[in-house]
Amino acid sequence: METLKTCEFASAPINEALTPADKIRLLKEMLRIRRFEQAALRAYQGGKMGGFLHLYIGQESVAAGACSLMGPNDHVITAYRDHGHALAVGMNMNECMAELFGKATGCSKGKGGSMHFFAPDKNYWGGHGIVGGQTPLGLGLAYGLKYKGLTGSAMCFMGDGAVNQGCFYESMNMASLWNLPVIYIIENNGYSMGTSLARSSVFKSCLAERAEGFGIEWDTLNGEDVYEVRAKIQVAVDRAHQESRPTVLEIATYRYYGHSVADAKHKVYRSEEEIETYKAQHDPINLWKARLLEERVLNEEQYEAIDDAAKKEASDSVIFAEESPIPSVESITEDVYFEVDRQTAAGRTGRHFFND
Amino acid sequence: MAEITYREALRHAMAEEIERDENVVLLGEEVAEYDGAYKVTEGLWKRFGDKRVADTPISEAAFIGMGVGASMLGLRPVMELMFWSFSSVAWDQIVNNAGFVRYMSGGLINCPIVIRGPANGGTNVGATHSHTPENWLANVPGIKVVCPATPYDAKGLLKAAIRDNDPVMFMENTLLYGEKGEVPEEEYIIPLGVADVKREGTDVSIIAHGRAVLTALKAAELLQAEHDISAEVLDLRSIRPLDEEAILRTVRKTHRVVLVEENKPFCGVDAQIASIIAEKCFDDLDAPILRLSAIDAPAIYSPELERRQLPRPTDVVEKVLSICR
Ligand SMILES: Cc1ncc(C[n+]2csc(CCOP(=O)(O)OP(=O)(O)O)c2C)c(N)n1
Numbered sequence: 001m002e003t004l005k006t007c008e009f010a011s012a013p014i015n016e017a018l019t020p021a022d023k024i025r026l027l028k029e030m031l032r033i034r035r036f037e038q039a040a041l042r043a044y045q046g047g048k049m050g051g052f053l054h055l056y057i058g059q060e061s062v063a064a065g066a067c068s069l070m071g072p073n074d075h076v077i078t079a080y081r082d083h084g085h086a087l088a089v090g091m092n093m094n095e096c097m098a099e100l101f102g103k104a105t106g107c108s109k110g111k112g113g114s115m116h117f118f119a120p121d122k123n124y125w126g127g128h129g130i131v132g133g134q135t136p137l138g139l140g141l142a143y144g145l146k147y148k149g150l151t152g153s154a155m156c157f158m159g160d161g162a163v164n165q166g167c168f169y170e171s172m173n174m175a176s177l178w179n180l181p182v183i184y185i186i187e188n189n190g191y192s193m194g195t196s197l198a199r200s201s202v203f204k205s206c207l208a209e210r211a212e213g214f215g216i217e218w219d220t221l222n223g224e225d226v227y228e229v230r231a232k233i234q235v236a237v238d239r240a241h242q243e244s245r246p247t248v249l250e251i252a253t254y255r256y257y258g259h260s261v262a263d264a265k266h267k268v269y270r271s272e273e274e275i276e277t278y279k280a281q282h283d284p285i286n287l288w289k290a291r292l293l294e295e296r297v298l299n300e301e302q303y304e305a306i307d308d309a310a311k312k313e314a315s316d317s318v319i320f321a322e323e324s325p326i327p328s329v330e331s332i333t334e335d336v337y338f339e340v341d342r343q344t345a346a347g348r349t350g351r352h353f354f355n356d
Numbered sequence: 357m358a359e360i361t362y363r364e365a366l367r368h369a370m371a372e373e374i375e376r377d378e379n380v381v382l383l384g385e386e387v388a389e390y391d392g393a394y395k396v397t398e399g400l401w402k403r404f405g406d407k408r409v410a411d412t413p414i415s416e417a418a419f420i421g422m423g424v425g426a427s428m429l430g431l432r433p434v435m436e437l438m439f440w441s442f443s444s445v446a447w448d449q450i451v452n453n454a455g456f457v458r459y460m461s462g463g464l465i466n467c468p469i470v471i472r473g474p475a476n477g478g479t480n481v482g483a484t485h486s487h488t489p490e491n492w493l494a495n496v497p498g499i500k501v502v503c504p505a506t507p508y509d510a511k512g513l514l515k516a517a518i519r520d521n522d523p524v525m526f527m528e529n530t531l532l533y534g535e536k537g538e539v540p541e542e543e544y545i546i547p548l549g550v551a552d553v554k555r556e557g558t559d560v561s562i563i564a565h566g567r568a569v570l571t572a573l574k575a576a577e578l579l580q581a582e583h584d585i586s587a588e589v590l591d592l593r594s595i596r597p598l599d600e601e602a603i604l605r606t607v608r609k610t611h612r613v614v615l616v617e618e619n620k621p622f623c624g625v626d627a628q629i630a631s632i633i634a635e636k637c638f639d640d641l642d643a644p645i646l647r648l649s650a651i652d653a654p655a656i657y658s659p660e661l662e663r664r665q666l667p668r669p670t671d672v673v674e675k676v677l678s679i680c681r
């Protein structure tokens with residue numbers, strides 16, 4: 001039954017179209033995310049960075065699968081668990097690691113940190129720290145696309161805990177009312193910090209079903225399978241492109257680490273067994289690897305080589321970050337106002353900053 | 357007297373008030389089963405049960421508004437915001453409902469709610485998580501704002517806040533949670549609106565609130581040891597109501613004043629203090645009123661630089677020297 005379903009997704013046109021090289025690239029993207037974050041975790045534990053570090057490990061198939069569907073006018077925005085999406089849209093490890101280290105070479109010049117990665121040139125709009133705060137922004141990206149007459153979509157990722165923010169409902173209403181091509185992708189990893197899904201939300205069959213009340217198409221999917229992720233998100237992308245209609249998707253997934261690295265209690269609110277079972281039976285990278293081996297597009301040596309390259313890229317990024325300069329004190333007040341940074345007439349008129 | 361942490365002091369205040377008044381209830385994200393994101397409410401759910409301590413979904417507008425509504429009916433909700441930064445999501449509930457319901461009803465309704473949680477920078481969590489909104493909220497007539505700096509003050513002020521019949525915004529600091537200080541066993545209350553001289557001095561007054569008080573105290577030590585300058589440190593403790601008399605008293609005593617806060621400079625709390633001093637004791641001043649605030653930009657992530665963005669003891673010393681020589 002299970003295999004049958006997976007076969008069906010494998011033969012979806014969007015997956016049929018994948019070349020062996022494409023399939024290997026998907027593996028590579030997932031491994032890059034995992035190795036990057038493992039390197040980041042070691043550096044964090046070694047005191048190389050401050051603040052929070054929310055790891056995406058376990059959920060890699062979602063970002064890698066979804067972002068592999070992006071065309072020139074498809075955009076991505078997410079919450080603070082944002083390293084996976086950043087790498088999947090094509091940001092490089094150096095700029096990401098340097099950002100974690102708070103260095104001038106970081107993607108946000110050391111100003112944003114782990115939760116605030118951005119790459120507008122890659123249609124990646126962050127990296128947002130306030131739970132649910134990105135959901136109206138996703139709506140706005142979709143509105144902007146429609147306004148400009150572009151055929152595209154805005155994939156707005158969010159957690160299962162974020163569905164209880166009011167602005168999400170206001171956004172769904174407007175998305176449907178105004179026919180906007182936004183795709184809300186709920187990455188349901190079962191927990192919002194230390195609170196299980198059952199303790200935070202009521203729902204009939206699932207969270208995505210809440211879209212029903214807004215007349216929005218919705219679906220659920222199993223995030224462990226890259227084929228399924230791609231096949232079902234593509235349906236939403238097509239809907240966005242062809243009908244300019246929103247979709248709400250709920251993807252079952254799992255995070256292996258605590259909410260953030262500082263979450264010392266994550267083996268208290270969930271069992272060790274639950275974590276181990278997921279890792280052993282549902283790991284998206286293992287499953288994809290097994291599938292590619294089975295399809296004979298990959299062999300063990302190739303896998304090792306890809307993994308080694310990802311590890312090397314990650315450790316090189318740590319060296320890059322380590323060796324990069326700390327931003328200057330003057331830079332604290334740069335990037336606050338466009339007009340001041342560019343020294344335009346507007347930027348030179350009136351006082352903008354108030355330290356003496 | 358026992359030495360306890362700021363975190364424990366807050367916890368004891370809440371536990372005592374839960375025991376004293378059946379209308380006191382603690383609500384917020386992760387406050388119950390998880391023991392609090394910063395462990396302030398640790399053990400309280402186990403001890404008092406689901407009715408008195410409850411976890412909410414991540415729905416700040418709804419649960420803060422719920423607390424406001426419940427307080428209109430006489431409950432005394434103590435609402436935890438995991439960070440004061442997230443108050444922006446509940447802004448309408450705090451300002452328009454908690455702040456104005458009494459006024460709009462011609463005094464028929466009051467709102468005895470406490471909203472508490474950390475409001476500070478300095479922990480490298482980026483601009484969205486590092487707000488210090490005491491000045492924004494103190495701008496709203498109808499709302500009270502408190503910023504304790506020590507365990508003793510944290511406990512006494514929180515108890516007063518819970519018993520107060522108006523909405524009190526109680527701003528803590530994650531960098532202070534682990535700080536220890538003496539707190540008596542016996543019950544005490546610190547009234548809102550009473551400042552505290554944390555160190556006596558004669559040459560200059562340093563006025564501060566929240567963690568900046570500790571910065572000011574370190575600066576005062578340096579000034580004494582290295583420059584033979586005797587600095588008085590006044591801790592505002594409560595921003596609104598404000599102890600104006602204490603401010604004027606210390607300025608009349610030392611004739612020089614440096615205002616220190618971790619807030620941004622524009623319309624910061626100290627802008628209000630400076631205006632009061634200028635207006636009411638202009639003739640007592642031997643030097644201009646100086647202010648030291650955070651560097652005027654959103655909180656930067658980069659750990660090295662965020663340390664620099666907030667006032668350091670040496671920055672305070674420098675300011676003081678500029679008017680004491
Ligand atoms: C408005 C707001 N409230 C609370 C928080 C603190 N917080 C950060 S993440 C989080 C849990 C979110 O869980 P979920 O949406 O399921 O995403 P996940 O962490 O599982 O990816 C909470 C409560 C916040 N950042 N913003």
Ligand SMILES: [Mg+2]
Nearest residue numbers: 159160191192
């Ligand atoms: Mg979650």
